[in-house]
Amino acid sequence: MPTAAFITMGCKVNQYDTQSMQETMIRNSYTIVDEREVADVYVINTCTVTNIADHKARKAIRRAIRQNPTAKVLVTGCYAESDRAAIEEIPGVTFVFGNREKADFQGYLDELDGPGLLQIKPVEHDVIREHARFSAGVGNAGKHTRALIKVQDGCSAFCTYCIIPYVRGRMTSRPIPEIVEEVERIAESGYKEIVITGVHLSAYGRDIDRTSDIGDILEHIHPIEGVERIRFSSIEPMYFPDELIDRMAALPKCMPHFHLPVQAGCDKILRLMRRRYTTEEYTHLVEKLRSAFPDVGVTTDIMVGFPGETDADFEESLRFVEAIRFSQLHVFRYSPRRGTPAADYPNQVPPHISAERSKTMIELGKRLGMKFRERMLDKTMDVLVEDSREGTNQQLAGFTGNYLRVLLNVADSAINQVLPMRLTALDGQFIQGEVLPDAFLASQSSAIPIHLQT
Numbered sequence: 001m002p003t004a005a006f007i008t009m010g011c012k013v014n015q016y017d018t019q020s021m022q023e024t025m026i027r028n029s030y031t032i033v034d035e036r037e038v039a040d041v042y043v044i045n046t047c048t049v050t051n052i053a054d055h056k057a058r059k060a061i062r063r064a065i066r067q068n069p070t071a072k073v074l075v076t077g078c079y080a081e082s083d084r085a086a087i088e089e090i091p092g093v094t095f096v097f098g099n100r101e102k103a104d105f106q107g108y109l110d111e112l113d114g115p116g117l118l119q120i121k122p123v124e125h126d127v128i129r130e131h132a133r134f135s136a137g138v139g140n141a142g143k144h145t146r147a148l149i150k151v152q153d154g155c156s157a158f159c160t161y162c163i164i165p166y167v168r169g170r171m172t173s174r175p176i177p178e179i180v181e182e183v184e185r186i187a188e189s190g191y192k193e194i195v196i197t198g199v200h201l202s203a204y205g206r207d208i209d210r211t212s213d214i215g216d217i218l219e220h221i222h223p224i225e226g227v228e229r230i231r232f233s234s235i236e237p238m239y240f241p242d243e244l245i246d247r248m249a250a251l252p253k254c255m256p257h258f259h260l261p262v263q264a265g266c267d268k269i270l271r272l273m274r275r276r277y278t279t280e281e282y283t284h285l286v287e288k289l290r291s292a293f294p295d296v297g298v299t300t301d302i303m304v305g306f307p308g309e310t311d312a313d314f315e316e317s318l319r320f321v322e323a324i325r326f327s328q329l330h331v332f333r334y335s336p337r338r339g340t341p342a343a344d345y346p347n348q349v350p351p352h353i354s355a356e357r358s359k360t361m362i363e364l365g366k367r368l369g370m371k372f373r374e375r376m377l378d379k380t381m382d383v384l385v386e387d388s389r390e391g392t393n394q395q396l397a398g399f400t401g402n403y404l405r406v407l408l409n410v411a412d413s414a415i416n417q418v419l420p421m422r423l424t425a426l427d428g429q430f431i432q433g434e435v436l437p438d439a440f441l442a443s444q445s446s447a448i449p450i451h452l453q454t
């Protein structure tokens with residue numbers, strides 16, 4: 001059987017797309033192997049969010065070609081959209097195709113025996129939208145534990161630093177009946193947690209009729225049998241009214257974790273980024289979430305060194321981040337993306353200054369993360385046990401509802417079960433969890449006993 005390996009970079013939307021392409025390969029009798037193995041076909045699903053992402057993509061392509069110089073190498077994703085020429089220059093690449101062409105992945109497989117095109121194959125975009133823009137697929141983080149579902153793609157916001165609207169196109173929302181059907185299928189195959197994914201989730205529905213929103217998706221999938229948890233991968237803080245939070249809070253399967261990319265904690269920079277909210281509005285959103293969801297985890301992306309960011313602006317951002325008490329920060333250094341307005345802004349911040357600011361922000365993020373974990377100690381929380389081992393003792397691990405990574409002393413039979421755990425001790429970036437005696441006793445009468453690991 002021919003083998004295929006996937007290298008996936010960037011966001012959850014790309015991960016979802018990879019899963020769909022993997023399913024197509026499996027239907028075509030390919031065996032999916034690890035990216036470090038010698039494979040007949042490599043698919044590199046790239047990201048272009050920063051210059052570093054571009055560099056990593058080129059490195060991954062070259063590594064795949066070195067691993068098997070006779071392999072077919074297919075390159076797709078946002079970097080393939082933004083700088084096709086740079087990829088075409090790499091000897092050994094078979095096809096380059098963009099995000100919109102992922103829906104025609106079967107077509108590329110059919111042509112793999114040919115000489116290779118080294119170009120973006122022309123595909124009727126309307127046809128893609130009609131039949132397969134959102135081809136069915138299950139992104140999976142762990143064995144039948146968490147499944148990604150993409151509900152929209154693209155973005156029409158045009159934040160001044162972001163290349164996404166240019167490489168993924170304008171926003172397209174997927175109809176709710178189709179989403180429901182896919183979640184039903186996912187639940188039937190045993191997945192307990194649904195992660196709703198998209199590029200700009202909070203704008204969901206605005207391209208259709210503005211009467212459907214992300215709350216409607218939640219309300220439609222919440223009753224589906226087998227679904228125990230629902231969360232968002234990342235949701236922009238714009239278009240997030242109080243009323244939506246009230247609707248979410250009425251749905252017990254909706255998990256108390258929100259990744260709300262703030263990008264800057266200073267109104268002047270938010271305006272330059274064209275982010276369409278103020279720090280005050282963001283603070284209100286977080287306060288509302290905190291009152292609706294006890295122990296909510298609020299995580300974020302924050303950029304440092306945006307053009308025009310002075311020392312005083314950066315200090316303001318630090319104070320804002322501290323005041324919000326994020327449970328985790330993803331810190332990015334601004335890097336200009338050709339074709340975006342911010343790349344031509346004056347007052348670009350020198351790299352050594354943005355590097356210094358990044359270090360300071362990362363340190364603050366670590367401190368806040370630690371404080372959040374400390375606050376959660378001695379609490380009892382449900383953990384979905386995953387099929388992955390982590391920490392120094394390679395224990396099974398899982399996430400709490402508020403997205404804390406917990407290490408567990410349970411046997412493999414506990415995998416894919418939601419168990420109440422007492423959070424007993426900090427262990428670096430993890431928390432040690434102990435299964436409650438009640439959960440253990442309950443398991444004795446269930447079909448799958450959960451033995452405490454000795």
Ligand code: SF4
Nearest residue numbers: 155157158159162164
């Ligand atoms: S909302 Fe802004 S940052 Fe997010 S994808 Fe759209 S343009 Fe990019």
